[in-house]
Amino acid sequence: MVGDLVDLDRYPIADITCPEALAIVREGRQRLATDGVFTMPGFLHPAGLAAMEEEIDRLCRDGFRRLDHRNAFPTGMGEKTRVSLVCAGLDQMPCESPSQRLFMWDALTRFVSEVLERRPYYRNADAIASCMVSEYACGDELGWHFDTNDGAVTLMLRKAGSGGAFEYIPDIRHRPDLASIIDDLTAGRSSRVRELDVMAGTLTIFNGGRALHRVAPVLRAPSRRMLTLSYETEPGQGFSDEIHMRYFGRRQPLTPVPSRRNAAG
Numbered sequence: 001m002v003g004d005l006v007d008l009d010r011y012p013i014a015d016i017t018c019p020e021a022l023a024i025v026r027e028g029r030q031r032l033a034t035d036g037v038f039t040m041p042g043f044l045h046p047a048g049l050a051a052m053e054e055e056i057d058r059l060c061r062d063g064f065r066r067l068d069h070r071n072a073f074p075t076g077m078g079e080k081t082r083v084s085l086v087c088a089g090l091d092q093m094p095c096e097s098p099s100q101r102l103f104m105w106d107a108l109t110r111f112v113s114e115v116l117e118r119r120p121y122y123r124n125a126d127a128i129a130s131c132m133v134s135e136y137a138c139g140d141e142l143g144w145h146f147d148t149n150d151g152a153v154t155l156m157l158r159k160a161g162s163g164g165a166f167e168y169i170p171d172i173r174h175r176p177d178l179a180s181i182i183d184d185l186t187a188g189r190s191s192r193v194r195e196l197d198v199m200a201g202t203l204t205i206f207n208g209g210r211a212l213h214r215v216a217p218v219l220r221a222p223s224r225r226m227l228t229l230s231y232e233t234e235p236g237q238g239f240s241d242e243i244h245m246r247y248f249g250r251r252q253p254l255t256p257v258p259s260r261r262n263a264a265g
């Protein structure tokens with residue numbers, strides 16, 4: 001079903017019980033434990049990336065420009081961080097579009113569930129924000145934050161010409177010295193920051209609820225483009241209206257979403 005997009009020879013995850021898939025799951029768990037992140041370069045093959053281009057161009061053109069400052073740290077810690085990017089949601093993706101097919105691919109949900117060892121695991125059921133495209137043009141950024149939902153998987157669609165690096169400090173959410181780590185970070189003197197450099201077509205599984213992370217400002221065109229897929233440990237979870245308004249400038253989806261989209265994987 002998704003062989004026109006995903007390199008199933010390199011990542012044969014359609015059948016999670018086959019030895020090759022189990023080996024990838026094992027590697028993913030190990031990477032998450034040691035590095036806090038698991039990347040799968042070439043997850044989309046070049047023809048798959050090309051097949052997505054037309055849809056992504058349109059989504060970025062029709063997306064909502066978001067610019068604000070938010071409280072991204074636990075109460076009482078740090079300053080507000082800047083958010084500047086363009087977002088397009090699931091309700092802007094035709095049913096059989098490449099992005100939507102990828103998100104609705106049950107084998108991918110199952111695979112992510114196995115790697116993160118969260119069972120059962122469900123696609124986030126939000127009609128707008130569960131599957132979204134973001135674009136960072138020159139000067140755009142996503143300031144330091146922890147994610148609030150259970151799990152996010154990202155697919156790099158295009159790297160920025162310069163800047164736009166994904167930077168992170170793994171597994172610090174529950175550290176007793178978190179406040180001083182955040183102080184160092186915002187003062188620009190943290191030595192804990194790691195940078196993840198991924199090519200277009202790379203799928204990244206990352207524990208964004210436990211790791212502090214950001215997308216650094218983009219310095220030169222072309223823009224940075226990502227597809228973000230969200231998952232939850234409880235069925236039927238969505239995002240708040242506050243998130244809808246901030247990211248998409250609307251509370252309701254543009255078109256009604258068929259119920260099959262909300263099914264568990």
Ligand SMILES: O=C(O)CCC(=O)C(=O)O
Pocket residue numbers: 142147152154166208213214215226228
């Ligand atoms: O674009 C990325 O690499 C990460 C985005 C992110 O952290 C988020 O959407 O919460």
Ligand SMILES: [Fe+2]
Pocket residue numbers: 145146147208213
């Ligand atoms: Fe995040």
